[in-house]
Amino acid sequence: MKYDDLCVAAIRSMCLDITNNAKSGHPGMALSSAPILYTLYTRHMVADPYHPNWINRDRFVLSAGHASALLYTLLHLSGYNVTKEDLKSFRKLGSITPGHPEFGKTSGVDCTAGPLGQGIGQAVGLAMAETILQARYPEGEKLFNHYTYCLCGDGCLEEGISQESISFAGTQKLNKLILIYDRNNVTLDGPLSDSSIEDTAGRFMSDGWDVIRVKDGNDCDLIDKAISKAKESESHPTLIIVDTVIGYGTPNQGTHKVHGSPVGEADAIKAKEFYHYDYAPFEIPDEVYLTFKSSFIDRGVKAFKAYEEVYKYYSSAHKEEGKLLESTIHNDVSAYLLKDTDSIPALDGEATRVSSGHALNIFAQEVKNLVGGSADVASSTETRIKDEKTYLPDSRDGRNINFGIREFGMASFQNGMLLHGGLRTYVGCFLVFSDYLKPAIRMAALSHLPAIYVLTHDSIALGEDGPTHQPIEHLAMLRSIPNVNVIRPCDQKETFAAWKLALESTSTPTCLILTRQKVAQNADSSYAGVSKGGYVISKEKEKACFTIVASGSEVGLAVQTQRLLIEDGIDVRVVSLPSMFLFNKNSESYQDEIMGTSYDKRIAVEMLSSMGWNRYAKYTYCQDGFGASGVGSEVTAFFKFTPADLANRIKDILKVK
Numbered sequence: 161m162k163y164d165d166l167c168v169a170a171i172r173s174m175c176l177d178i179t180n181n182a183k184s185g186h187p188g189m190a191l192s193s194a195p196i197l198y199t200l201y202t203r204h205m206v207a208d209p210y211h212p213n214w215i216n217r218d219r220f221v222l223s224a225g226h227a228s229a230l231l232y233t234l235l236h237l238s239g240y241n242v243t244k245e246d247l248k249s250f251r252k253l254g255s256i257t258p259g260h261p262e263f264g265k266t267s268g269v270d271c272t273a274g275p276l277g278q279g280i281g282q283a284v285g286l287a288m289a290e291t292i293l294q295a296r297y298p299e300g301e302k303l304f305n306h307y308t309y310c311l312c313g314d315g316c317l318e319e320g321i322s323q324e325s326i327s328f329a330g331t332q333k334l335n336k337l338i339l340i341y342d343r344n345n346v347t348l349d350g351p352l353s354d355s356s357i358e359d360t361a362g363r364f365m366s367d368g369w370d371v372i373r374v375k376d377g378n379d380c381d382l383i384d385k386a387i388s389k390a391k392e393s394e395s396h397p398t399l400i401i402v403d404t405v406i407g408y409g410t411p412n413q414g415t416h417k418v419h420g421s422p423v424g425e426a427d428a429i430k431a432k433e434f435y436h437y438d439y440a441p442f443e444i445p446d447e448v449y450l451t452f453k454s455s456f457i458d459r460g461v462k463a464f465k466a467y468e469e470v471y472k473y474y475s476s477a478h479k480e481e482g483k484l485l486e487s488t489i490h491n492d493v494s495a496y497l498l499k500d501t502d503s504i505p506a507l508d509g510e511a512t513r514v515s516s517g518h519a520l521n522i523f524a525q526e527v528k529n530l531v532g533g534s535a536d537v538a539s540s541t542e543t544r545i546k547d548e549k550t551y552l553p554d555s556r557d558g559r560n561i562n563f564g565i566r567e568f569g570m571a572s573f574q575n576g577m578l579l580h581g582g583l584r585t586y587v588g589c590f591l592v593f594s595d596y597l598k599p600a601i602r603m604a605a606l607s608h609l610p611a612i613y614v615l616t617h618d619s620i621a622l623g624e625d626g627p628t629h630q631p632i633e634h635l636a637m638l639r640s641i642p643n644v645n646v647i648r649p650c651d652q653k654e655t656f657a658a659w660k661l662a663l664e665s666t667s668t669p670t671c672l673i674l675t676r677q678k679v680a681q682n683a684d685s686s687y688a689g690v691s692k693g694g695y696v697i698s699k700e701k702e703k704a705c706f707t708i709v710a711s712g713s714e715v716g717l718a719v720q721t722q723r724l725l726i727e728d729g730i731d732v733r734v735v736s737l738p739s740m741f742l743f744n745k746n747s748e749s750y751q752d753e754i755m756g757t758s759y760d761k762r763i764a765v766e767m768l769s770s771m772g773w774n775r776y777a778k779y780t781y782c783q784d785g786f787g788a789s790g791v792g793s794e795v796t797a798f799f800k801f802t803p804a805d806l807a808n809r810i811k812d813i814l815k816v817k
């Protein structure tokens with residue numbers, strides 16, 4: 161195009177100015193990738209900067225989030241609400257241009273990224289969402305028909321999650337996923353060759369991807385051709401490998417010195433001379449703005465207008481589906497949920513993972529856009545939606561997804577699907593393997609996504625599989641992540657309630673923590689109680705002198721212990737505390753009222769780490785060491801999780817013989 165060189169020079173110069181001005185940031189990849197993003201935005205991306213949340217826009221994920229200065233520059237030129245002042249506030253407190261892109265903070269940022277590799281996972285989820293929505297809506301191809309682009313660097317492809325992502329995307333033939341790899345062969349500490357000898361093209365091809373090479377990362381026409389070819393793919397995702405030079409044009413180009421610190425005024429001047437760019441810092445000539453106006457902006461505005469017509473037609477031709485889309489575009493399905501889970505007849509003696517399976521199947525009938533699956537443990541985690549197909553290239557309408565044994569990838573794909581909008585999702589695995597999910601859970605929480613994690617086999621009571629499979633520290637870990645609601649229901653009713661709460665959420669992820677073993681149904685468990693996070697589940701006889709606080713399967717243990725103690729004349733209250741997250745939202749007086757006794761007259765019981773429980777009780781009765789392999793009931797008895805042992809402990813505290 162006429163002003164390609166000028167535009168690319170302007171973008172590069174702006175990235176130098178932004179990082180120099182902030183005295184912080186990563187100019188290296190911003191400079192190497194500038195022609196790639198310039199070509200993508202001006203010649204291919206279809207999105208309307210004036211309707212940045214348009215559901216059918218092409219998505220762009222900057223997986224190498226450290227190159228954020230480049231993305232913000234592109235958004236500024238592309239007409240999004242990112243001003244020059246915002247660019248000058250790069251990395252400053254309160255700005256909309258934070259160090260790494262954050263979804264929801266900056267118009268035009270489709271995905272939070274920075275933890276390397278996770279952008280690729282989220283891009284896979286975004287691409288999946290497009291295919292699922294297309295198949296699940298009648299005439300869905302009219303509503304959902306866009307590409308997902310992702311830009312990554314060497315670092316993203318070294319991360320393990322990239323492998324989980326590419327092998328799943330290849331298997332699922334996500335042909336509208338286009339991953340562009342800025343191969344500048346330099347990472348933070350030095351040359352890529354110090355840490356990788358990979359044949360990247362071979363790796364992708366073996367996973368069912370098409371691979372295109374662009375040998376000169378400064379040639380916009382070559383980049384353009386590669387993207388056009390990738391868009392034509394009918395059954396494979398495409399990797400475009402673009403050979404580039406990190407820090408292009410600066411005196412330290414090609415070295416790690418230019419990766420992660422501003423180049424300084426003197427080197428910026430030299431680089432601009434090299435680009436033949438003769439403008440003051442932060443100045444951009446009109447030709448550049450006009451180029452973006454007549455390409456990206458005009459294309460996007462026109463496409464959005466056309467879509468409005470489609471939408472109008474759709475809302476009248478398919479009223480029900482139109483309504484569903486309208487309300488679920490922002491992941492809100494509250495209008496479709498059962499009003500009352502308490503009226504579902506409750507079964508006694510059912511494992512909460514089984515109750516969860518029932519709940520899922522009840523809610524799946526109501527919430528037609530609920531899809532999910534597990535990391536190859538659907539039969540153990542009870543995560544299958546009955547009578548529904550498996551999601552595959554030839555059955556995109558399948559609601560059951562077998563993510564394979566790729567926990568981190570699975571959770572990251574879920575983030576992508578939710579980022580897209582229009583779907584509700586859940587993923588499942590054993591609680592102990594939430595370690596593998598953790599970075600993606602954190603990402604969901606930070607991105608305000610209502611992800612659902614079905615985490616079963618939730619204590620040493622799982623038995624025979626032994627300490628490798630018995631979670632200990634996991635609840636403390638999950639509970640310590642900001643904006644994550646961890647719910648550990650004690651019986652079937654609480655499990656139904658927990659699912660309802662998870663689906664009612666629109667911006668907080670929920671972890672459902674479920675037993676492998678059977679538990680008794682309590683008479684007084686309720687949705688209202690769970691929604692408060694904690695409540696009295698078994699009242700004292702007259703006046704409690706002590707309170708047992710418990711969650712999940714230990715509520716049953718607490719109630720049995722209460723009976724023993726009351727027989728011995730010790731009046732005790734039992735509080736079920738399925739969610740610390742929700743309980744902490746109540747007033748202090750409510751919390752005290754529920755607890756019933758003073759802090760030093762309370763014990764918290766949970767067959768996992770005690771960490772965190774001292775906020776509620778002076779004493780804890782928990783499992784702070786690793787468990788052991790054996791029959792579940794024998795393991796729990798060995799570690800003294802029996803009514804008699806717990807009663808003795810409480811008597812010791814109360815100094816009662």
Ligand SMILES: Cc1ncc(C[n+]2csc(CCOP(=O)(O)OP(=O)(O)O)c2C)c(N)n1
Pocket residue numbers: 186188189224226274275276277312313314315316344345346347348406419
């Ligand atoms: C999971 C994770 N580990 C480490 C980092 C810190 N980090 C940021 S960029 C980077 C090097 C990335 O290399 P590359 O993708 O080649 O980027 P480039 O050097 O081209 O900017 C590292 C280690 C990170 N952001 N995320």
